[in-house]
Amino acid sequence: METKEIIDALQMKRSLIRISHEIIEHNRGVEDIVLIGIKTRGEILARRLADIICNVEDISVPCFGEMIGKSPIPCRWNPCR
Numbered sequence: 001m002e003t004k005e006i007i008d009a010l011q012m013k014r015s016l017i018r019i020s021h022e023i024i025e026h027n028r029g030v031e032d033i034v035l036i037g038i039k040t041r042g043e044i045l046a047r048r049l050a051d052i053i054c055n056v057e058d059i060s061v062p063c064f065g066e067m068i069g070k071s072p073i074p075c076r077w078n079p080c081r
Contacts, residue, residue, distance in 0.1 A: 016045075020052040034062045042066075 007015070027033055030053055037046030043065035050063040 016048055017052055020049050020056065023049065024053060024057060030057050030059050030061055034064065036064045036066050039065045039067045 023033065024030055033053075035046040035050050037043040043063075046063050046065070050061045053059075053061050
């Protein structure tokens with residue numbers, strides 16, 4: 001089976017940076033933001049976005065992993081703590 005790369009690492013990084021900036025711009029800052037990702041891949045994405053936002057704004061953004069049908073479980077990793 002042949003595999004095809006849809007997006008490379010550099011394009012992914014640029015996309016996540018742009019998404020992070022859009023989150024900041026749309027919300028006029030990050031003081032009242034919480035990122036929640038659906039376990040397991042969505043949680044990884046939420047962590048990466050939280051890390052980028054922290055680097056840009058120097059503010060810790062709460063990050064949670066959510067299992068569908070269960071209560072939120074805090075990420076074990078928060079970039080600015």
